[in-house]
Amino acid sequence: MIDLIKTYRVIGGKKVNLSSYPTRADESLGDRASVSKFTEEMINRMRDLQYRLYVEAKQSLLIVLQAPDAAGKDGTIRRVLGRMNPQGCRTYPFKVPSSLELRHDFLWRIHACVPGAGQVSIFNRSHYEDVLIARVDSLVPPKVWQRRYDHINAFESLLADRGTKILKFYLHISHEEQLDRFESRLDEPEKHWKLNAGDYAARDQWDDYRKAYEDAMRKCSTPESPWFVIPADQKWYRDAVIAGIVAQTLEKMDPKLPKLDVDLEQIRQLYEAARSKLSG
Amino acid sequence: MIDLIKTYRVIGGKKVNLSSYPTRADESLGDRASVSKFTEEMINRMRDLQYRLYVEAKQSLLIVLQAPDAAGKDGTIRRVLGRMNPQGCRTYPFKVPSSLELRHDFLWRIHACVPGAGQVSIFNRSHYEDVLIARVDSLVPPKVWQRRYDHINAFESLLADRGTKILKFYLHISHEEQLDRFESRLDEPEKHWKLNAGDYAARDQWDDYRKAYEDAMRKCSTPESPWFVIPADQKWYRDAVIAGIVAQTLEKMDPKLPKLDVDLEQIRQLYEAARSKLSG
Numbered sequence: 001m002i003d004l005i006k007t008y009r010v011i012g013g014k015k016v017n018l019s020s021y022p023t024r025a026d027e028s029l030g031d032r033a034s035v036s037k038f039t040e041e042m043i044n045r046m047r048d049l050q051y052r053l054y055v056e057a058k059q060s061l062l063i064v065l066q067a068p069d070a071a072g073k074d075g076t077i078r079r080v081l082g083r084m085n086p087q088g089c090r091t092y093p094f095k096v097p098s099s100l101e102l103r104h105d106f107l108w109r110i111h112a113c114v115p116g117a118g119q120v121s122i123f124n125r126s127h128y129e130d131v132l133i134a135r136v137d138s139l140v141p142p143k144v145w146q147r148r149y150d151h152i153n154a155f156e157s158l159l160a161d162r163g164t165k166i167l168k169f170y171l172h173i174s175h176e177e178q179l180d181r182f183e184s185r186l187d188e189p190e191k192h193w194k195l196n197a198g199d200y201a202a203r204d205q206w207d208d209y210r211k212a213y214e215d216a217m218r219k220c221s222t223p224e225s226p227w228f229v230i231p232a233d234q235k236w237y238r239d240a241v242i243a244g245i246v247a248q249t250l251e252k253m254d255p256k257l258p259k260l261d262v263d264l265e266q267i268r269q270l271y272e273a274a275r276s277k278l279s280g
Numbered sequence: 281m282i283d284l285i286k287t288y289r290v291i292g293g294k295k296v297n298l299s300s301y302p303t304r305a306d307e308s309l310g311d312r313a314s315v316s317k318f319t320e321e322m323i324n325r326m327r328d329l330q331y332r333l334y335v336e337a338k339q340s341l342l343i344v345l346q347a348p349d350a351a352g353k354d355g356t357i358r359r360v361l362g363r364m365n366p367q368g369c370r371t372y373p374f375k376v377p378s379s380l381e382l383r384h385d386f387l388w389r390i391h392a393c394v395p396g397a398g399q400v401s402i403f404n405r406s407h408y409e410d411v412l413i414a415r416v417d418s419l420v421p422p423k424v425w426q427r428r429y430d431h432i433n434a435f436e437s438l439l440a441d442r443g444t445k446i447l448k449f450y451l452h453i454s455h456e457e458q459l460d461r462f463e464s465r466l467d468e469p470e471k472h473w474k475l476n477a478g479d480y481a482a483r484d485q486w487d488d489y490r491k492a493y494e495d496a497m498r499k500c501s502t503p504e505s506p507w508f509v510i511p512a513d514q515k516w517y518r519d520a521v522i523a524g525i526v527a528q529t530l531e532k533m534d535p536k537l538p539k540l541d542v543d544l545e546q547i548r549q550l551y552e553a554a555r556s557k558l559s560g
Contacts (some may be wrong), residue, residue: 075366082366085358087373087404091366124367133489176558183551192540193335200550234438260472271463274483278456 001027006245008104008228010017012221016214021229023174025237035240042243043083049250054088056255057118060164063246064126067171068209069199070181079235080243081122084113094129106130106148107155114159127152128168131216136208149219156225165253166223168211169227169242171232175206250276282308284524288508292501296444303454305517315520322523323363327359329530330400334368336535337398340444343526344406347451348489350461351512353404356451357365360523361402369400374409386410386428387435394439404528407432408448411496416488423499429499436505446505449522451512455486508555 007026010016011045029035053059063081065073074241078090092113103107107127131152135145150186156166173181182199200210221227232238287306290296309315333339343361345353357371370392381389387407411432415425436446453461462479465471482489501507507523512518526552 025473051470078365086366086369086371086402087354088361088368089355090370093367111491122366177557179551179554186544186548186551189538190331192542192544193538195540195542195547196542200547200554203554257470258473261474262472264466264475265471268463268466269295271459271466274459278459 002026003232004241005228005248008230008241008245010217010221010227012218012227014218016138016221017054018091018214018219020209021172022231023172023177023233025230025234026231027222029237029240032236036236039080039236039240039243042240042247043080044245045247046250047084049089049247049253050084050256052257053120053250053253054085054157055257056170058163059253060115060117060159060162060256061120061246061250061253062115062123062159062164062166063120064123064128064166064168066126066128066132066168066213067232068178069202069207070171070178070185071171071173072235072238075235075240076242077122077124078167081246084120089117089122090115091122091124095125095128105151108260111155114162117163126168127155128216128220132209132212134207135212149216152220153222153223156220156222159222161218167245167249168221168225168227169245170217170229171238172228172229173232175203177233244261281304284521285508285528286447288521288525290497290501290509292498292507294498296491296497298494298509301452302511303452303457303513304511305514306511307351307485308521309517312317313517313540319360319498319516319520319523322520322527323360325527326523326530327364329527329535330364330368331535332535332537333530333533334365334398335401335537339533339535340397340439340442341398341400341526341530341533342403342439342444342446343449344403344408344446344448345491346408346412346448347404347480347512348453348458349389349484350458350465351451351513352518355515356449356518357402357404360415360519363527364400368398369402370395371402371404372401385431387431391435394399395444399444406448407501408496412451412489412492415492416485429496430472432500433502434546436500436502440504445529447525447529448501448505448507449525450497450507450509451518452509453512455483457513458483546548 008021022271025035029038053061065076067073082091090113094109097106097109110123110127113121113123131145131148134140135142159166185195217227217229228241230238230241288301303313309318345356347353355513361369362371370393377386377389377461390403390407393401393403411425412430414420414428416550424440439446465475497509508521509520510521
């Protein structure tokens with residue numbers, strides 16, 4: 001089987017060319033049926049390991065999802081990441097900053113949502129918007145967003161030093177598949193609320209966003225906090241790759257259930273005494 | 281079929297006697313297989329309605345779970361409530377207050393976690409601990425905890441006025457079933473970390489807790505924020521009742537997808553133009 005982490009991880013420091021990354025399945029992982037079986041196995045493995053992470057309460061996992069519109073961030077959360085136990089996992093959508101948030105540095109609202117020991121945070125969009133939309137739409141001058149890559153690296157390294165593993169997923173969808181998905185929303189009344197003319201405007205900025213993503217990955221993909229480019233044209237394959245990378249990452253983190261510091265025999269005797277009292 | 285809301289809701293203002301509430305299944309709901317089928321239907325209904333609640337972004341749902349040890353709060357979250365979409369739903373465990381939290385009134389940390397418009401919050405323990413353990417273990421003098429029922433009612437009515445529906449579930453487990461579950465943990469190494477001598481101590485306070493719960497329900501079960509006593513000796517039945525009450529409550533809240541304010545035909549034309557540009 002292919003090594004998912006190695007195959008889809010971005011090596012930082014070098015020029016990144018998104019066109020050289022596939023948007024479709026690698027057939028060596030098998031056909032759709034066997035890939036979906038693999039996904040279920042990985043999700044179960046992820047859930048088991050998340051339980052251990054939670055009980056161990058030492059390490060943390062932060063998952064960042066970034067993608068063009070309709071690339072499947074919501075679906076990835078619903079079908080894969082959201083199947084973690086919610087007691088140890090929270091999802092944070094980062095939308096247009098509020099007026100309070102804008103009165104702070106761009107990492108202030110992010111820092112408030114990072115996972116504590118034993119916890120997982122899922123970011124639906126993130127601090128990377130501050131070097132993506134902020135750059136493409138000129139929300140701040142270049143000298144402001146250009147400084148942000150260093151700030152991001154320093155911030156992520158602070159988290160890593162406290163025991164947080166960071167996985168950053170870019171859902172890589174082709175321009176054609178995006179258009180198909182936009183069009184299919186027209187036929188699904190339950191999804192009409194998602195429609196807006198802005199989707200179409202963003203399509204015009206496709207190349208600008210590509211360039212902004214490539215720079216963010218080049219500057220901010222590090223061994224402790226890597227970017228991954230996930231083939232996202234086929235939902236079943238996207239799910240498999242993400243489930244696999246998360247499960248394999250948790251495996252490497254190797255969370256351990258704490259050693260028992262109580263006397264099992266003593267507890268057993270207490271229970272037995274209680275039982276005779278109840279029946280007596 | 282029995283009306284779950286009516287059957288298990290506590291009418292406030294009158295003396296509550298927990299012994300008069302069943303801890304086991306009402307057989308009129310059917311046998312275990314048909315009850316489990318009902319549970320799945322209710323969970324699917326709950327998920328559909330939660331999607332609408334999220335998109336509508338007007339109303340909120342707050343679910344409070346309280347119970348003796350081993351009564352199944354974690355299992356209820358894992359098997360039922362945790363199956364909501366995590367993008368609109370967060371779980372908050374309230375443990376021993378931190379030193380910062382203790383420097384505030386008892387509702388300060390709770391208020392920070394209530395659901396915003398479109399959101400669901402699940403409280404694993406809650407502000408009710410401040411009239412339960414605080415009373416049973418004399419953490420504060422009686423004149424302090426006695427004042428708290430009024431504070432709780434005022435607080436919950438503030439939330440209700442802003443569009444928050446509150447459901448408070450007491451998982452009602454028999455003393456015998458609790459002992460069975462404690463004992464079974466001895467045989468499951470994955471659960472040994474849950475064992476501590478405190479479980480046994482709390483068993484000695486069983487009657488004190490009962491009385492404290494009965495008072496909390498009498499004083500704080502209101503039509504806008506009712507308490508429910510859920511039979512919890514059988515996990516499958518507990519799941520069915522909770523899934524049913526949540527689904528039926530969401531049904532009554534009747535969240536609506538927003539009306540479409542875009543011109544579908546205009547969007548269709550934009551997409552068609554984009555398609556010919558792509559293929560051209």
